[in-house]
Amino acid sequence: MVYENPDGVMVGLEIHVQLNKLATKLLCGCSTDYHTSEPNTHVCPVCMGLPGCLPVLNKRAVEYAIRIGLALNCEIVEQTQFHRKNYYYPDLPKGFQTTQYDYPIVSDGRVVIEGEDGEHVVRIRRAHMEEDPGRLMHMGSIDRSKGTLIDYNRSGMALIEIVSEPDMRSPREARRFLDKLRNILEYLDVFDSTLEGSMRVDANISIGGGDRTEVKNISSHKGAERALLYEIMRQKNIKRRGEEVVMETRHFDEARGVTISMRTKEEEHDYRYFPEPDLVPMRVGSWVDGILETLPELPDARRSRFISDYRMVDTHAKALTSDIRVADFYEEVASQVDPAAAAVWVSDVLKGELNYRDLTIASFTVEDMVKIIELVVGGKITEKGAVEIIRNILDEGGCPMGIVKEKGLLKVEGDVVDQAVEEVLKENPEALEDYFAGKEKSLNFLVGQVMKKTRGRADARSVREMMLEEIDKNYR
Incomplete structure (x- = not known):
């Protein structure tokens, strides 16, 4: 089967990943544990850009960048360098962003996703390190705001910006790519996806070979899919009227589900890049072998091992390894009961009940799952009774045997x-x-x-x- 793309949809993504598992920011000693703090309490003269303050690079952030590059099957550059990206915006107090320009630390990688017609390769153009700006909080939607507040706690946080080629052919493929990328990063243990601002997306889209538009700062994978669906519809309507799509930067209003024009798209020369004079170039080629040895088992490798070791079908292996917490949960259960039964009950039943309630695997215990499977396999309760126990635990609490006795779920026979x-x-x-x-x-x-x-x-x-x-x- 060959996927047909009659509208010529081309999607490329720029994903900003916050390395919030670091103890300190990229260029200063401020703590990264700011998410529950009062605004503007995790700042210092360096991340506020006060005159005369010199940056000191966080070495572990560089190691994390190399780990990410290796996991994405990328080339790691022998020597890398930071630049100043000059522009004024209220969330960037020093008037420039410390980033990487023509010597990104990572380039030429690939990620395999489940595409519209089977496995599909999305190429990674580059991934570079940079500092996060502050956070703007608008009083209302961005185009109708009565005012804007600024919190600089986020300013200076270490980011990896991962830039894909325009290889995705639908909003669904874009969302699957984001899900796969988040999964890989969680396996690497370089960021916490549950924290606000941990992964933000800029989506570039064009249809029929026309000019592209960029939708900035999308905060969720579902939001990225919705924004792209809206943009496809908007651009098709423009072309139906015989007009041309303008190359511009747009904002996605999540509440209204629409994109809003912000400005015409800047070009690279608008930012007047030049080498950061306070940070020397780095030779990192010799770091690669040592970091490669420390890489954990990644999702695709774990999926293959689940199929071979536990004799499960591919659909179960995909479902179980798509979240490292679920994979760990399953392996604990499978070490105590039949792995085949555990695969069915965790991937098909428990995950479904959790997703329905918008809960995570942390809402259930390994001990309860083991006990339920033992009761079913041992013929003490029916499968329907087991599902009732799971639902009762999630909705009201309790333990398996207590619910069995309370509701009289022991199997009747004879x-x-x-x-x-x-x-x-x-x-x-x-x-x-x-x-x-x-x-x-x-x-x-x-x-x-x-x-x-x-x-x-x-x-x-x-x-x-x-x-x-x-x-x-x-x-x-």
Whole structure:
């Protein structure tokens, strides 16, 4: 199958990843633990850009950048250098941003995602280090704001800006790329995705080979997908009117689901890049081998190991390794119960219940999952009863055995089920006639009535077998 792209959609992303697992900022000693602090309390003369203050580079930030580059199958440059990117904006008090220009630390990589027509390669053009500006808080939407507040706590935080080639062909592929990238970064343990501002996206999009627009500072993966969907619609409408799409920078208003024009797109020469005189060039080529040895098992490698070691299907392996916390949770469960059963219950059932409630795997314990699987595999409760226990724990709390006793979920067998089967057949002669007439669904109805009488505590497969035996014995 070849994916057809009739509108010629081309999407490239610039992703700003905040290295918030560092103890201090990129160029000064201010703490990175600012997210719950009062505004403008994690600042110093360096990150505020006061005259005469000299930066000192955080070595671990450079190591993190190399780790990211290796995980993205990139080339690591032998020598890298910082530049000053000159522009004035209220969240940048010193009037320039310390960044990298023509010597980025990382380049020429690739990430494989699940595309519209199977596996799809997204090329990484470059990834470079830079400092984060402060945070602007508008009083209302950006185009209708009555005022703007500035918090400089974020100013100077270490960032990696990852720039892709325009290889994505739909908003869905863009979201999948972002999900895969976040997954890789979490495995590397270089950032915490749960913190505000940890990953921000600039999306570049064009259709039909026309001029591109850039949508700035999108704060979520879902928001990126929505912004791109809106831009495709907006650009197609412009072309239908016989007009040309203007190359510009736009803002995505999440509340209204629309993009808003901010300014015409700047070119590189507008920023007057020049080498940062207070930071010397760095030779980092000799660091690579040592850092490569410390890389953890990454998502694709873990997925392959799950398939080979635990004999699970690829869909389960993908679901379990798409979040490092879920993968760790599964391996703990699988070390205590049958790995195949654990794969089904964690990937298909537990993840579904968590997603429905917008909860994370931290909302459930390994001990409870192990106990539930043991009860099902041991024939003590039905699969329906197990799902009820999971839902009860998530919604109201409790422990598996306590819920089993409280709700009477122990599986019923023998005479109780026999009696229920006999009663259902006597009470539903029409359904029995339909079954004899060749309507297979009527048998499902009869089994369902037995499950209803036993309050879901009978095994559905066993009930079906008993039902057929009883029909053959007494109703033929």
